Amino acid sequence: MSNIPHEEEYSIHWIRQVVDSVLERDVPNYLISTGKSPSGSIHIGSLRELIIADVIKRQLQQLGKKAKTMFIVDDYDPVRSFPPGISLPLKEWAGMPYSDVPDEFGCHESFGSHWANEFIDTFSEFGLAPEIVWTHELYEKKEMQDAVRICLENTEVIREIMIEFVAHDFDEEQKKQYIDSMKTWFPASVVCPECGHLQAGVKGEIVPNRITRYNRDTEEVTFECQACGHTDTVSRSDLRLKLTWRIDWPAKWYIFKVTCEPAGKDHAVKGGSYDTGLEVSKRVFGWSGPVKVPYEWVQIGGHDMTTSKGVVFRPKTWLSVAPPQLYRFLMLKTDLQRTINVRPERIPDMCDEYERFERLYYRLDDGADTKRELIELLYPLSEPNGARATYIPKLPFKYAVLMSQLQDILGRETVIERCEDAIKKQHSIKRIPKGAQSLMTIRLEQARNWVEQFGSATDRIRVTPEVPIEVRTSLTASDRSFLSGMVRVLSPLSISDDEIQAAVFQTARDSGLSEKQAFVVLYRVLVSQKYGPRLGSFINMLGKDWVVHRIESVL
Numbered sequence: 001m002s003n004i005p006h007e008e009e010y011s012i013h014w015i016r017q018v019v020d021s022v023l024e025r026d027v028p029n030y031l032i033s034t035g036k037s038p039s040g041s042i043h044i045g046s047l048r049e050l051i052i053a054d055v056i057k058r059q060l061q062q063l064g065k066k067a068k069t070m071f072i073v074d075d076y077d078p079v080r081s082f083p084p085g086i087s088l089p090l091k092e093w094a095g096m097p098y099s100d101v102p103d104e105f106g107c108h109e110s111f112g113s114h115w116a117n118e119f120i121d122t123f124s125e126f127g128l129a130p131e132i133v134w135t136h137e138l139y140e141k142k143e144m145q146d147a148v149r150i151c152l153e154n155t156e157v158i159r160e161i162m163i164e165f166v167a168h169d170f171d172e173e174q175k176k177q178y179i180d181s182m183k184t185w186f187p188a189s190v191v192c193p194e195c196g197h198l199q200a201g202v203k204g205e206i207v208p209n210r211i212t213r214y215n216r217d218t219e220e221v222t223f224e225c226q227a228c229g230h231t232d233t234v235s236r237s238d239l240r241l242k243l244t245w246r247i248d249w250p251a252k253w254y255i256f257k258v259t260c261e262p263a264g265k266d267h268a269v270k271g272g273s274y275d276t277g278l279e280v281s282k283r284v285f286g287w288s289g290p291v292k293v294p295y296e297w298v299q300i301g302g303h304d305m306t307t308s309k310g311v312v313f314r315p316k317t318w319l320s321v322a323p324p325q326l327y328r329f330l331m332l333k334t335d336l337q338r339t340i341n342v343r344p345e346r347i348p349d350m351c352d353e354y355e356r357f358e359r360l361y362y363r364l365d366d367g368a369d370t371k372r373e374l375i376e377l378l379y380p381l382s383e384p385n386g387a388r389a390t391y392i393p394k395l396p397f398k399y400a401v402l403m404s405q406l407q408d409i410l411g412r413e414t415v416i417e418r419c420e421d422a423i424k425k426q427h428s429i430k431r432i433p434k435g436a437q438s439l440m441t442i443r444l445e446q447a448r449n450w451v452e453q454f455g456s457a458t459d460r461i462r463v464t465p466e467v468p469i470e471v472r473t474s475l476t477a478s479d480r481s482f483l484s485g486m487v488r489v490l491s492p493l494s495i496s497d498d499e500i501q502a503a504v505f506q507t508a509r510d511s512g513l514s515e516k517q518a519f520v521v522l523y524r525v526l527v528s529q530k531y532g533p534r535l536g537s538f539i540n541m542l543g544k545d546w547v548v549h550r551i552e553s554v555l
């Protein structure tokens with residue numbers, strides 16, 4: 001856990017460093033690319049890459065440069081395994097491109113499209129607007145087919161690069177075997193025209209339908225399908241081909257002229273697929289390839305996420321429990337080389353932190369002088385649509401957590417009214433400004449979802465319509481005397497949270513009750529358990545009249 005920074009720590013030098021190295025390319029159009037294979041629900045960790053790309057783009061645009069982002073859906077990749085919850089038989093579909101597998105939910109044109117769109121549908125809320133490229137469509141385009149031809153013509157060079165990069169830490173025997181196997185190796189596979197497979201076997205024992213011969217003059221391709229045994233020699237343009245993974249990446253960089261692409265540590269490791277791609281860029285495509293931006297992974301609650309095992313926290317889930325800017329903020333304020341451990345149970349605290357930060361940006365609170373530069377950079381980049389001209393007051397998330405649970409007992413209108421009062425009080429304003437109301441209702445919904453999924457026992461409250469009989473019958477004479485005292489305390493027209501809190505102590509003393517017992521009695525009458533939220537504010541949330549009525553029902 002040592003590499004997890006303290007919450008208030010900010011390490012944002014990476015933003016300038018990355019932008020500077022991208023600027024060195026000095027091109028008329030900057031393109032920052034990202035990509036993902038739609039093998040199932042795409043987890044929120046993958047958004048780190050898109051947010052990095054988006055921030056580079058925004059910074060370049062601010063400097064007057066032309067810049068855009070791209071998201072490549074690798075839906076032409078073959079199925080290796082299915083995540084839990086998929087009922088399609090893996091045996092039948094393994095080895096087929098994701099774009100050729102049906103969507104068993106029936107809402108999209110393919111399995112790949114279904115999972116990619118679940119992810120893409122959240123982009124606008126996170127402030128992301130990349131151009132979307134579908135790999136299965138890309139391979140039908142002339143540019144990509146030309147790139148495939150260039151690779152096939154340069155098979156010898158690519159074999160050398162593969163041996164250099166893949167076999168560099170093999171022992172002598174392994175190396176010899178690998179070099180032998182590379183003598184007949186070609187950098188592309190064929191989607192079998194007979195059975196539709198790109199490879200045979202499932203994870204662990206995969207054999208691709210690799211090209212076995214390529215005739216440069218006639219452009220004829222010979223192949224043997226490992227899945228059905230079909231073999232043929234056909235003109236390149238009459239077949240569906242796919243470049244092998246390490247070569248597919250630089251081919252895409254080349255045809256789009258990608259200036260920069262972030263990559264997770266698995267691909268970015270020294271001598272890994274990214275470095276192989278850069279070498280292919282230089283020696284096969286004759287250009288430098290993109291600026292490599294390695295980044296560490298995102299964990300949820302201390303665990304790595306994996307789509308294949310179904311360990312995923314979806315961006316969609318995040319949006320149902322927290323604001324999108326909070327996620328951008330978490331991604332941006334941490335150095336790229338650090339793992340980010342997102343703890344959903346801390347969302348209310350993290351919201352508080354972000355909103356304190358926001359108030360500093362708008363100069364509503366003191367104490368920002370030393371952090372001014374950091375705030376000016378980080379806040380607008382965290383907001384999905386950049387900083388607004390004016391501040392919109394927010395309902396504190398923790399207040400929303402309690403209030404959202406009182407809706408059944410108080411009714412929606414009362415809850416909204418109290419929340420508006422809370423915003424006015426918190427921000428010392430007389431009217432709720434435009435925009436604040438809709439944010440407030442979204443927050444109530446997110447808070448309700450958050451407490452159901454991630455709240456602890458102390459966050460969860462349940463107010464029954466009536467005080468349970470066992471509570472009513474267990475009250476002692478001094479409990480009742482204390483409760484009667486509380487009714488008197490609550491009679492004035494208005495009483496502040498702190499005044500209520502102090503009155504509980506005083507009334508307890510007057511009734512000969514210990515302070516602890518006094519709180520227990522009140523909590524049991526209000527929420528049928530021995531503990532609950534801070535009483536002063538909670539009683540005002542419920543409303544004094546409601547509480548008086550409640551107490552009187554047991555006296």
Ligand SMILES: [Zn+2]
Pocket residue numbers: 103105106107108113114
């Ligand atoms: Zn679907």
Ligand SMILES: [Zn+2]
Pocket residue numbers: 192193194195196197225226227228229230
């Ligand atoms: Zn076949």
